[in-house]
Amino acid sequence: MNFDELFGHLGQHTVDGLSKGAIYALIALGYTLVYGVLRLINFAHSEVFMVGTFAVLGVWTAFGVQNNPPIGQAVLFLVLGLVAAAVASGGTALAIERIAYRPLRRKNAPPLIFLITAIGLSLVLVEVFGLLLPDIAGGALPTMFGRARQIVGMPTIIQQETLFTIGGTAITNIQLIVFISAVVMMAALDWFINRTRYGRGVRAVAQNPETAALMGVNQERVIMLIFVLGGIMAGAAALLWSMRFGFTQNSIGFVLGLKAFTAAVLGGIGNLRGALVGGLFLGIVEVYGATLFASNWEDVIAFVVLIVVLMFRPTGLLGESLGRARA
Amino acid sequence: MIDKIRAADRRRVSLLTSVGDRVRALPRWQQAIGLAALVAFLYYLPLLGIPGLTWLRTDSIAGGNNWAGVLFVCAIYVLVAIGLNVVVGLAGLLDLGYIGFFAIGAYSVALFGSVNSPVVKWIQQEFDLPPTWAVTWAICLFIALVLTLISGVLLGWPTLRLRGDYLAIVTLGFGEIIRIFARNATGVTNGPQGISAIPGPEGPPSAENEIFGLIDAKPWYWLAITMVLLMVIAVRRLEHSRVGRAWLAVREDEDAAAVMGVYPFKFKLWAFAIGAALGGLSGFLFASRNAFIDPTQFNVNLSILFVAMVVVGGSGNMVGVSLGAVLLAYLPERFREIADYRWLAFGLAMVLVMILRPQGLIPSRRRARELKDRAAEAEEAPAHV
Numbered sequence: 001m002n003f004d005e006l007f008g009h010l011g012q013h014t015v016d017g018l019s020k021g022a023i024y025a026l027i028a029l030g031y032t033l034v035y036g037v038l039r040l041i042n043f044a045h046s047e048v049f050m051v052g053t054f055a056v057l058g059v060w061t062a063f064g065v066q067n068n069p070p071i072g073q074a075v076l077f078l079v080l081g082l083v084a085a086a087v088a089s090g091g092t093a094l095a096i097e098r099i100a101y102r103p104l105r106r107k108n109a110p111p112l113i114f115l116i117t118a119i120g121l122s123l124v125l126v127e128v129f130g131l132l133l134p135d136i137a138g139g140a141l142p143t144m145f146g147r148a149r150q151i152v153g154m155p156t157i158i159q160q161e162t163l164f165t166i167g168g169t170a171i172t173n174i175q176l177i178v179f180i181s182a183v184v185m186m187a188a189l190d191w192f193i194n195r196t197r198y199g200r201g202v203r204a205v206a207q208n209p210e211t212a213a214l215m216g217v218n219q220e221r222v223i224m225l226i227f228v229l230g231g232i233m234a235g236a237a238a239l240l241w242s243m244r245f246g247f248t249q250n251s252i253g254f255v256l257g258l259k260a261f262t263a264a265v266l267g268g269i270g271n272l273r274g275a276l277v278g279g280l281f282l283g284i285v286e287v288y289g290a291t292l293f294a295s296n297w298e299d300v301i302a303f304v305v306l307i308v309v310l311m312f313r314p315t316g317l318l319g320e321s322l323g324r325a326r327a
Numbered sequence: 328m329i330d331k332i333r334a335a336d337r338r339r340v341s342l343l344t345s346v347g348d349r350v351r352a353l354p355r356w357q358q359a360i361g362l363a364a365l366v367a368f369l370y371y372l373p374l375l376g377i378p379g380l381t382w383l384r385t386d387s388i389a390g391g392n393n394w395a396g397v398l399f400v401c402a403i404y405v406l407v408a409i410g411l412n413v414v415v416g417l418a419g420l421l422d423l424g425y426i427g428f429f430a431i432g433a434y435s436v437a438l439f440g441s442v443n444s445p446v447v448k449w450i451q452q453e454f455d456l457p458p459t460w461a462v463t464w465a466i467c468l469f470i471a472l473v474l475t476l477i478s479g480v481l482l483g484w485p486t487l488r489l490r491g492d493y494l495a496i497v498t499l500g501f502g503e504i505i506r507i508f509a510r511n512a513t514g515v516t517n518g519p520q521g522i523s524a525i526p527g528p529e530g531p532p533s534a535e536n537e538i539f540g541l542i543d544a545k546p547w548y549w550l551a552i553t554m555v556l557l558m559v560i561a562v563r564r565l566e567h568s569r570v571g572r573a574w575l576a577v578r579e580d581e582d583a584a585a586v587m588g589v590y591p592f593k594f595k596l597w598a599f600a601i602g603a604a605l606g607g608l609s610g611f612l613f614a615s616r617n618a619f620i621d622p623t624q625f626n627v628n629l630s631i632l633f634v635a636m637v638v639v640g641g642s643g644n645m646v647g648v649s650l651g652a653v654l655l656a657y658l659p660e661r662f663r664e665i666a667d668y669r670w671l672a673f674g675l676a677m678v679l680v681m682i683l684r685p686q687g688l689i690p691s692r693r694r695a696r697e698l699k700d701r702a703a704e705a706e707e708a709p710a711h712v
Contacts, residue, residue: 040492041492041495041496099678100678100682103682104681104682107685107698107701107702108701108702108704109681109685109698109701110698110701111491111492112419112421112491112492112495113681113685115421115492115495116421116634116638116677116681117677117678117681117682119423119631119634119677120635120673120674120675120676120677120678120681121674121678122674123628123631123670123671123673123674123677124671124674124675124678126670126674127668127670127671127674128671131667131668131671254627255503258496258499258500258503261496265493294511296507296510296511297507297511299503299507300503300504300507300508302500303500303501303503303504304504306496306497306500307485307486307497307500310486310489310493310497311485311486314489314493
């Protein structure tokens with residue numbers, strides 16, 4: 001138990017945790033949106049994120065991005081990466097809904113069947129990206145995708161450097177960008193769900209599908225919309241991840257997805273602001289825990305948090321329900 | 328196209344059920360003879376040389392692994408499937424961390440039975456025992472069963488009150504925790520280096536072992552198939568007892584079961600613990616045959632494979648899940664060309680089976696009826712999301 005290290009650099013660990021938690025929160029939104037409307041755990045959402053990182057990698061490779069490009073180019077590449085990741089992730093999420101969930105919804109299958117299908121689909125996605133992509137991509141992306149089963153490195157777009165120091169706590173530019181863009185994305189989503197016509201439809205279906213249908217809300221379209229929105233958020237998370245950690249792997253989604261799910265449950269699954277709170281909280285707890293014990297116990301901490309939350313407060317910190325929380 | 332497949336599938340299932348009905352209609356002595364012949368065939372399988380059936384073998388013809396070794400793996404997977412079937416098929420609890428129990432079973436024989444394990448070394452030091460001392464195999468078997476039963480209860484106690492899908496995710500986390508613990512707790516499990524010299528029934532692996540050696544897998548297969556048959560009998564008895572009926576009742580409608588005086592939590596916990604012990608037994612056999620284990624052998628993909636065996640075979644039906652286990656273990660060995668695509672194929676199989684026939688290849692009748700009822704309800708009252 002390394003208390004000296006933890007309390008000696010408490011601010012630093014908090015900042016690290018916040019920037020890590022911001023990425024969890026973005027992924028957690030996908031779980032929360034789908035759960036809020038359909039009451040299902042979209043297990044394959046972790047793979048939506050994985051596909052996003054591969055899209056970023058693909059675009060950067062196609063444009064031949066080198067390490068540390070000049071600032072104008074860097075911004076361009078980031079925007080391109082964001083667009084590619086959002087399109088790829090949103091598309092994957094939509095495809096998952098079409099292939100795996102729609103046929104089951106028609107049959108009113110029990111929730112566990114949805115979960116098993118999603119697990120199968122997630123395995124398929126992991127394997128397709130691990131196995132077939134070298135063949136599919138062929139000559140186009142040989143150097144990068146050829147090694148998809150191992151960890152694939154990405155070029156550094158922005159050099160990590162300390163921007164300013166507050167009371168001994170150094171904050172780097174990447175941490176700041178990750179945190180701010182995650183919060184901005186989430187604020188935008190929150191605005192979309194709470195203030196726009198489409199968002200009103202989403203909340204209506206979450207509250208009461210039948211009445212919403214009677215009021216003229218197209219349920220199928222709402223379901224597609226939430227999958228796409230969750231996918232776009234996962235795509236943004238994929239870009240931030242690529243920028244901050246600079247690597248990807250076909251099996252990257254599993255642990256990250258579990259942590260994001262934990263974050264969603266922690267904040268109250270089905271609750272958008274809960275996802276932000278849960279993600280940041282989990283990120284901080286994880287960094288603190290890794291400092292107290294050792295970094296190889298990091299993954300265990302998230303699972304233990306999940307079990308404890310589910311046992312003592314299964315509705316999470318801010319309560320469940322997408323519809324009711326802001327009715 | 329899909330309609331054609333569906334029609335063919337319906338014909339196949341009606342054939343299967345009619346065969347089952349006919350077998351059940353036979354006089355008892357004829358059933359007994361049939362059963363004895365099947366058991367005899369199972370024991371004969373590693374020596375398989377009947378013309379016309381030799382293409383089943385994996386070794387000489389397909390250039391694959393040693394045939395008895397493959398059969399052994401199939402047998403321990405069948406054991407896993409039978410255990411997981413109690414949890415998933417009978418009690419209706421989706422356990423995605425079954426590999427955790429498998430690992431606990433494997434590690435209990437490794438930690439207590441091998442002279443190389445830190446636990447045995449510590450006991451030797453504390454009690455001044457000779458450096459060749461270790462717990463014997465039979466006692467390790469007992470330890471494995473007790474430890475997995477306890478861990479099943481320990482995991483089930485807090486988590487079984489959760490809703491079904493939450494339970495699945497929590498158990499998934501449990502499987503990972505066990506693996507990470509085995510990797511990180513170097514002082515107890517030797518960490519990533521693993522533990523070697525795990526004993527078999529004749530003691531630690533050595534060239535002098537007459538029956539349970541490292542090379543010839545036939546005795547191991549016979550041992551495993553004996554365990555499988557014993558457990559099939561045991562689980563069958565449970566399934567048709569009061570406990571088994573309680574499981575089905577809880578699976579189909581927990582509230583209704585509770586109203587009828589069946590305390591769901593108690594029976595769920597029983598299912599969890601019994602399933603865990605069976606998984607532990609299987610892991611125990613796996614470790615003592617392999618004589619070496621390390622944490623990478625227990626990764627989460629295997630957990631998903633176990634679930635795939637049960638759902639593809641037909642959850643709730645013991646013949647079905649055994650078939651699923653044999654298929655998923657055997658096919659990649661027989662057709663080595665597809666070995667690289669095995670996980671892809673497993674994933675696809677799960678998706679397709681769940682969408683096209685959620686009751687599995689050989690369905691349990693009761694389960695099939697349940698799913699049909701739900702589909703009918705969906706047609707009557709549509710748009711319930």
